[in-house]
Amino acid sequence: AGYINNPEKNYHLDWLNQIAKTLPKNAELKRKIVLATVYTTDTFADHDRYLQLINQFKLSPEKSETDLSLYIERAEIQANEIQQVSSMEGREQFLYKEIRYLKQLLKDVMDKEKKSTIYHHIGKWYSLIGQYDKSIDYFNKAIECSSIPYGSHLQIARVYAKLKNEEHINVHLDAIMDNVKEKNIPLSILLAVYDFVSTSRHEERKKRYLYSDLDLFEKTICASVSYNNSQTYWTLHKLSSALAYNYADVYARICSFIPEPTDIDTNERVRYSYGCIMASLSRYVNQNEE
Numbered sequence: 001a002g003y004i005n006n007p008e009k010n011y012h013l014d015w016l017n018q019i020a021k022t023l024p025k026n027a028e029l030k031r032k033i034v035l036a037t038v039y040t041t042d043t044f045a046d047h048d049r050y051l052q053l054i055n056q057f058k059l060s061p062e063k064s065e066t067d068l069s070l071y072i073e074r075a076e077i078q079a080n081e082i083q084q085v086s087s088m089e090g091r092e093q094f095l096y097k098e099i100r101y102l103k104q105l106l107k108d109v110m111d112k113e114k115k116s117t118i119y120h121h122i123g124k125w126y127s128l129i130g131q132y133d134k135s136i137d138y139f140n141k142a143i144e145c146s147s148i149p150y151g152s153h154l155q156i157a158r159v160y161a162k163l164k165n166e167e168h169i170n171v172h173l174d175a176i177m178d179n180v181k182e183k184n185i186p187l188s189i190l191l192a193v194y195d196f197v198s199t200s201r202h203e204e205r206k207k208r209y210l211y212s213d214l215d216l217f218e219k220t221i222c223a224s225v226s227y228n229n230s231q232t233y234w235t236l237h238k239l240s241s242a243l244a245y246n247y248a249d250v251y252a253r254i255c256s257f258i259p260e261p262t263d264i265d266t267n268e269r270v271r272y273s274y275g276c277i278m279a280s281l282s283r284y285v286n287q288n289e290e
Contacts, residue, residue: 020034031066034053041230042230042269044077045263045267051081054073059074065114068105069117072121075098078094113148115142119139120139120146127158136159136160150175153175154192156168156172187220188231195235198242214247218250221235221258230263233258233277236273240276243280251284
């Protein structure tokens with residue numbers, strides 16, 4: 001899903017959705033297209049639309065890895081919706097219920113990667129509830145089971161940031177960034193690392209993971225940007241002032257590649273991010289040119 005909208009090909013998810021409409025309701029390919037749509041769009045901007053897409057299927061998470069992923073994405077959308085319309089307490093109760101369900105699924109799962117997916121999301125949901133020791137335990141189990149454990153390393157780094165354990169943050173970020181050249185790290189994970197170090201708290205980590213390899217950052221942004229990839233805009237927005245001030249030429253080059261989001265009229269978060277990106281371009285880059 002992370003590579004469907006490669007800007008060199010200028011693909012758009014719309015054509016995949018057109019294909020999906022021609023497929024039988026329960027076709028595996030149709031499920032995978034819906035999953036790709038969910039992975040590459042801002043589901044929180046329109047809960048109802050994406051829940052409707054997922055709910056057209058009768059999911060069997062115990063049998064299908066695609067169904068398991070769709071089930072998890074649906075649960076996360078629902079948890080966010082509950083928090084918005086109800087309360088944090090309501091979300092916690094919902095997540096406890098989902099954690100119990102995933103633990104039940106684990107009893108019959110033999111495949112290591114599928115186990116890792118379940119462990120990872122149990123850990124993620126424990127973290128959202130604030131049970132950090134349990135979340136770290138499950139993330140470590142996910143790492144042990146997976147050949148591509150980078151999402152779990154990222155989540156543990158986030159938990160350790162909440163616990164203000166600086167040493168362990170670096171251990172898990174290193175586990176991601178030290179493997180970029182040898183491993184196929186998902187673009188969404190790289191964007192999330194850059195997002196993580198974007199705050200003033202992480203100035204040293206900006207130097208370590210961003211400024212030390214701006215070429216990688218530029219390639220990540222340019223490879224991930226698409227008309228539907230909101231994460232690219234959010235990440236670049238959070239780093240826009242620092243990049244434009246310190247590396248004006250690099251920032252100007254990146255901005256020249258970034259198209260206006262097609263959902264700019266309907267997605268307030270993306271609209272704000274794009275506006276901030278362009279404002280930084282004008283404020284710093286044009287000043288330097290003068």
